[in-house]
Amino acid sequence: ILNVEQSPQSLHVQEGDSTNFTCSFPSSNFYALHWYRWETAKSPEALFVMTLNGDEKKKGRISATLNTKEGYSYLYIKGSQPEDSATYLCALRFGSTNAGKSTFGDGTTLTVKP
Amino acid sequence: SQTIHQWPATLVQPVGSPLSLECTVEGTSNPNLYWYRQAAGRGLQLLFYSVGIGQISSEVPQNLSASRPQDRQFILSSKKLLLSDSGFYLCAWTRDSNTEAFFGQGTRLTVV
Numbered sequence: 001i002l003n004v005e006q007s008p009q010s011l012h013v014q015e016g017d018s019t020n021f022t023c024s025f026p027s028s029n030f031y032a033l034h035w036y037r038w039e040t041a042k043s044p045e046a047l048f049v050m051t052l053n054g055d056e057k058k059k060g061r062i063s064a065t066l067n068t069k070e071g072y073s074y075l076y077i078k079g080s081q082p083e084d085s086a087t088y089l090c091a092l093r094f095g096s097t098n099a100g101k102s103t104f105g106d107g108t109t110l111t112v113k114p
Numbered sequence: 115s116q117t118i119h120q121w122p123a124t125l126v127q128p129v130g131s132p133l134s135l136e137c138t139v140e141g142t143s144n145p146n147l148y149w150y151r152q153a154a155g156r157g158l159q160l161l162f163y164s165v166g167i168g169q170i171s172s173e174v175p176q177n178l179s180a181s182r183p184q185d186r187q188f189i190l191s192s193k194k195l196l197l198s199d200s201g202f203y204l205c206a207w208t209r210d211s212n213t214e215a216f217f218g219q220g221t222r223l224t225v226v
Contacts, residue, residue: 006157034214043204044158046214089157091215101148101173102215104157 002026004092006105013080014113020076021108023090027071034102035064035075036089044089047075080112116141120205120218127225133178133192135221137205140186145207147188148215149180152202161203164188200225 005024013019023033032051038044048057053068061078077084087109091102120137127133139145146165150158160173162180170180177196181189188205205218 004157032212036214043217043219044215046216049212049214091158101160101163104150104159106155106157 002029002092002094002103004090004103004105006088006090006108008108009106010109010111012111012113015081017080017112018076018078019080019110020074021088021110023073023075023092023105025071025073025090025092027068029094030068030071031093033066033073034091034093035073036091037086038089038107039086047088075108077110080110082112082114085110085112116207116216118205118207118216118218120221122221123219124222125224127195127223129197129225130194133190133195133199133223135190135203135205135223137188137190137218138186139188139207142186142207142209144185145209147182148206148208149188149190150204150206152204154201158204162190195225197225199223 007022034049035047036044037047048064050057050066055066057064063076064073066073075088087107089107090105093102117140148163149161151161152158162170162172164170164182167182167185177199178190178192200223203221203223206215208215
């Protein structure tokens with residue numbers, strides 16, 4: 001069983017705070033990692049696709065890093081805004097021949113208070 | 115551009131009744147298709163995936179089945195619903211094994 005662990009489960013911050021959360025996974029047979037943002041009443045939307053150890057991706061105030069050797073990825077949000085409130089899901093693909101199946105973590109739910 | 119449609123948005127069904135949730139993708143061909151379920155407070159659990167017409171793989175034993183009668187149509191079914199089938203169901207597609215998933219709007223199923 002390939003477990004993907006996300007922490008913390010939930011997070012409450014004030015507007016303007018910077019925050020980060022973690023996705024941990026078994027490092028063997030790693031293929032790709034995806035971060036998704038899931039806002040209430042909407043569909044999950046992809047933020048980043050990361051494949052190489054040491055990858056760093058950035059989109060506006062949100063960035064992510066990847067360490068495949070130790071099995072973790074961090075998602076950072078700089079200067080959180082209320083519109084950042086959402087559940088952030090991490091999904092791992094193990095192996096290149098599995099039809100793109102992903103194993104999802106349980107997510108980190110972020111609430112940004114104005 | 116590609117779009118994915120999933121319906122209905124909400125469904126309340128009695129125990130023992132059948133189920134049919136439909137998902138269609140537009141604007142692409144030969145997508146990989148997926149059905150996920152989210153249990154309360156948890157992430158997404160993969161139920162079924164399909165790499166082509168008539169090709170279905172099941173990830174977990176359950177009371178549900180899936181079919182892909184056309185290239186861009188994916189159907190989730192049950193002959194007799196159980197209370198434990200309640201949950202939030204999401205359909206998704208990927209262009210290939212390397213790209214991100216695009217999700218439908220989801221179906222909230224309540225079995226009563």
